[in-house]
Amino acid sequence: MYEAYWGLQEPPFSLTPDPRFLYLSRAHEDALMMLHYAVTRNKGAAMLCGDIGLGKTTISRKLLELLDPVQYDVVLIVNPILTPTQMLQEILSQLGQPSTSRNRQVLVQELNDRLLTNYTRGRRVICLIDEAHLIRASATLEELRLLLNCQMNDQFLMNLILLGQLELKQKIERVPALQQRIAIRYTLQPLTVQEAGSMIEHRLRTAGFVGERIPFTPDAIFEIHKYAGGTPRLISQAADNALLVGFAQKLKQIDGFTMHSVLEDSYGMLEAA
Numbered sequence: 001m002y003e004a005y006w007g008l009q010e011p012p013f014s015l016t017p018d019p020r021f022l023y024l025s026r027a028h029e030d031a032l033m034m035l036h037y038a039v040t041r042n043k044g045a046a047m048l049c050g051d052i053g054l055g056k057t058t059i060s061r062k063l064l065e066l067l068d069p070v071q072y073d074v075v076l077i078v079n080p081i082l083t084p085t086q087m088l089q090e091i092l093s094q095l096g097q098p099s100t101s102r103n104r105q106v107l108v109q110e111l112n113d114r115l116l117t118n119y120t121r122g123r124r125v126i127c128l129i130d131e132a133h134l135i136r137a138s139a140t141l142e143e144l145r146l147l148l149n150c151q152m153n154d155q156f157l158m159n160l161i162l163l164g165q166l167e168l169k170q171k172i173e174r175v176p177a178l179q180q181r182i183a184i185r186y187t188l189q190p191l192t193v194q195e196a197g198s199m200i201e202h203r204l205r206t207a208g209f210v211g212e213r214i215p216f217t218p219d220a221i222f223e224i225h226k227y228a229g230g231t232p233r234l235i236s237q238a239a240d241n242a243l244l245v246g247f248a249q250k251l252k253q254i255d256g257f258t259m260h261s262v263l264e265d266s267y268g269m270l271e272a273a
Contacts, residue, residue: 002247006215009208013240015233019062021206023199023232028055031186035063035161039072039126043183044148045160047132049168050188053233056163057130059188063161067126073118075127080135084143091127091147108146115150115157125158133164138175145178190230197221199232200239215246219256227263241266 003011014021022028031048038046050056064074075094082090088107092099097114101107118125127147135141150157162168166187172179191199200221201214216224220242228234242254242262251258 002243003207005247006204006243007209007211008204011240012203012207012209013236013243015236017058017061019058019065021203022055022058022062023195023202025191025195025199027189028059031188032059032062034184034186035059036066038161038184039063039067039159042124042155042159044151044156045162045178045182046184046186047162047164047168047172047182048186048188049164049166051190051231052165053231054188054190055232056188060128060130060161060163064128071122071124073123073125075125077127077129078131080129080132080140082135082140083137084140087140087143095125111147112150112157119152119157126161127158128161128163130163131165132162133166133168133171135171138171141171141175141178145175145181148181191225191232191235192230193222193225196225196228196230196235199235200224203236203239213253215243215253216259217253217255220254220259223256223259223263238263238266 003009012021024032035046035048037043048056048059064076067074073095075091077087077090080087085102085104085107088104088111089099092107092111092114095111095114097110099107099110101110115125129135129144144160147158148156148160162172162182172182197216197218200216204214216239224235224238224242227238238259242259245258245262246254
């Protein structure tokens with residue numbers, strides 16, 4: 001709606017996990033590097049935790065973008081509220097070998113055979129579970145731990161990556177055998193005010209902005225950061241609302257006063273909802 005007015009080619013603050021728009025703060029870059037290291041060095045299991053909206057999913061999509069599709073088969077589970085049997089069935093299905101069996105031993109054997117086939121073909125399997133904190137049963141986590149037993153003498157046949165909110169840590173602690181298998185773990189932190197400004201500029205320029213100065217003054221960025229607490233998702237929502245208001249009011253720039261008013265209106269809409 002407002003893209004042409006601000007000199008943009010596409011929406012800069014969409015909440016979809018498009019890796020092009022990922023701003024690599026120091027923390028986000030470290031998280032991406034550690035997950036990439038876990039996969040490429042065949043470490044078995046890794047875990048990325050953080051509060052809502054910090055960018056865990058977008059980091060995972062960036063990771064998948066970095067992996068050679070000729071070398072890796074990726075299983076991506078975005079709704080992990082599954083029983084152990086359903087989890088095995090889902091993994092097999094995404095690997096192109098769907099199974100209707102509900103017998104755990106049969107499913108494990110089918111998966112092991114598939115992993116061995118991939119191994120002989122020089123392909124590696126990555127199982128990435130988003131929103132892993134939603135896993136309800138310890139039995140499902142235990143099943144994931146047992147899948148790490150699928151290995152040759154020198155390497156794991158499948159690497160497991162768990163992404164989740166901070167409560168995932170407590171859930172993993174209740175399954176010590178899995179906790180001990182997680183070789184790489186990282187906890188994301190919110191952005192600083194300087195990083196918030198850099199993130200806003202990165203997203204604007206990725207969306208096609210070519211002006212010398214971005215449409216947000218330092219005071220506006222300060223207001224956004226104060227409201228969002230450094231959470232990228234909230235920063236994006238606030239900046240998006242501000243650009244819409246600026247377009248409606250035919251502003252040339254979003255200053256601190258305008259930003260404060262936008263945020264007050266947003267709070268009012270949230271309270272009304």
